[in-house]
Amino acid sequence: MGLWAKFKNTTLYKSIYRNEYPDTPRNQVLVILNSVVLHLHPVKLPRRAVRVSYTWGLGGLSLLMFLILTITGVWLMFYYVPAVPDAYFSMKLLETNVIFGAFARNMHRWAAHAMVIAVWLHMTRVFYTGSYKPPREFNWVIGVVLFLITVLLSFTGYLLPWDQLAYWAIQVGSNMAKVSPVVGTYVQMALLGGYDIGPATLIRWYTAHVILLPLAAIVLMAMHFWRIRKDGGISTPIPYDEDGETDPLNEPAK
């Protein structure tokens, strides 16, 4: 008996993996049911929905970007100082004095852009495949809110390096918000913590960026994924009678 086979016979291995390698139908079912991560999936799914050209994996890639951003983001938090002007110098030091410092920051930056693009394209994919149609209406609404949160996450992160690019991009962006009809001044005070971008703004946006918005995103993502399953899994064409004109499950458009 080989070493690996012996290891697979130990109590430790058996306590972690409850079934054999999934190469039989029985184990292919069990691996999905027994794993918390894989359990997001159904055990079986329509062949047509597995095609890459149907979904382009965009929802999954959005989640992957979120995971990468969480990992690199926590890593950056060990070095980042959310204060004016220390924030800027902590980023300078990160690039020169920390091993893989620049790499981690680059990864965070590019994954953030990639996430905005992936989420937006995912929304476009869902739209053009008609996957928002009943009974998936409310999951579409949750998705639109998640898109907004993704953009806000990116935008709040934009200010944190406290360089010229960050400061003036946020100046332009928040100038748009402060002219809101009626509530403009309140929006400005809430966003900036004062009349202009300053130390109060930085700590607000930092807190929103590292805890408030990620928590909101996590809660909404949980609802989003849960509802995919509850609303009938991945979207597939609705069976209906070509001659009967009407959709058996819904009234025709008037």
Next chain:
Amino acid sequence: MAETTEKYQQAGPKVQPGQKEEMVYTWPYLVSIEAIMAIMMIAALTFMSTFINAPLLDLANPDKTPNPAKAPWYFLGLQELLLHMDPALAGVVVPTAALILLGMIPYFDRDRRGTGIWFSTKKGVPITVFSAIYTAVIEIALVVFDEFFRLPWMTEGSHGISPFITEGLMGMGMAREYVSWIGQIFIPLVLMVAIPWILVVLVKRRYKANMREIMIALYSFYFTSFIVLSAIGTFFRGESMHLMWPWEVKPPH
């Protein structure tokens, strides 16, 4: 609203009543694809992060305004609108309305037929192409017109539709506070409602579109607007936010 005059035409494979979907196991059919895509994406990001550095300019200086000062790229479409209309309209009303209308799509389009098929019907692709071209042509034309349109009697340096109306009406003896909203709010609002409205009318006439196909036209309008305006804001706006060719756009100074 939309008349369904023809049978609902599917472009993709048909599912007849009573016909069962062919099912496959998630492991390995889906899990393997997810793993491959994740690895490819991580590899691409690792490669990019190794060779391209995230920008870090000088320390923020509130006294030194860069020229031009631009928002992050996904807001450049809105910043582009800012050049043509009232800031509250461009920066608050338009994005809020866009998000609310996006969220309302499934409450207008209630017919389940067409679910799970790219573009849903045979007319889906032609309508998408038509809507995209319609939107791009009109928006590019409007941006260029607003940049270069000026008449000799207009104030030095002013150009575009809004100053034309404001200064014209002021020349006729009306006070600025009564007329500036016409060019800044009224005309842009009319245009922003009329362009998609006319698109819907055209698509209904030309393609006898049903509700799903009208939604395809409107989403294509939104999608194309985002791309066209963001691209103009990113690549064609240089010093003082003037329109120029991408090779003339210099980094902010």
